[in-house]
Amino acid sequence: MHLSGRETRLLSCGIPGRIGGVSDGPGERGLTPDDPAFWDDSFADDAVLPAGWDGASGKQRCVLAHAAEDGWLADIVADFLGEEVDGHVFEEVDRRRSADGLTTARYALRPGREWKPSPDIAEIRAAVPEFAVIVRQLITDRVVEVRRMPYEHANWGEGDALSVGQVDRVLDDPESWLPGRATAGSVMISLNRGGPARRQFSGGDG
Numbered sequence: 001m002h003l004s005g006r007e008t009r010l011l012s013c014g015i016p017g018r019i020g021g022v023s024d025g026p027g028e029r030g031l032t033p034d035d036p037a038f039w040d041d042s043f044a045d046d047a048v049l050p051a052g053w054d055g056a057s058g059k060q061r062c063v064l065a066h067a068a069e070d071g072w073l074a075d076i077v078a079d080f081l082g083e084e085v086d087g088h089v090f091e092e093v094d095r096r097r098s099a100d101g102l103t104t105a106r107y108a109l110r111p112g113r114e115w116k117p118s119p120d121i122a123e124i125r126a127a128v129p130e131f132a133v134i135v136r137q138l139i140t141d142r143v144v145e146v147r148r149m150p151y152e153h154a155n156w157g158e159g160d161a162l163s164v165g166q167v168d169r170v171l172d173d174p175e176s177w178l179p180g181r182a183t184a185g186s187v188m189i190s191l192n193r194g195g196p197a198r199r200q201f202s203g204g205d206g
Helices: 058-068 073-080 121-140 164-172
Strands: 002-004 010-012 083-097 103-116 144-148 187-191
Touching: 058 073, 058 121, 058 144, 058 187, 073 121, 073 187, 121 144, 121 164, 144 164
Parallel strands: none
Antiparallel strands: 002 103, 083 103, 144 187
């Protein structure tokens, strides 16, 4: 497996995975997703962190980590409420930098601890209002943005921008947050590619 570009470490459902054998995952270190330190391994050491990352809560970091991967809104809460189980992880076995500065890493699948998203729909629904506040504030602060995608494997650039009213309806609808296979009309979240983002969040920190 080869990863290039941002080289994010979100190798399993948006949750930091083991790379280079440095640990068996944040759960093994006694951390939970509500602890900001749980997300410390979400990005490569030389990656540019999202605006406000250092002062973000665990829930904010969960949102930001998914946004950095152009992730699905419907995966965020289920991942946050998940648990670490025995399974397999990707471990870095080789890293090379080309003449033009692009780094490519090679990974192998090894036994280890992996993250299992929560299947508890009632629990996910109960957490939606809090995450909706967080995402809405991050959008207001121009840190993240959301788009509705035309088909399952669409790229971010193919998505349709949402009006303020449409964003509110999406975030306030629990169905938007329930995990499942992405389809036409599913909502993707990404880091804001536009103008400058505020360096500190103004609220909704969970």
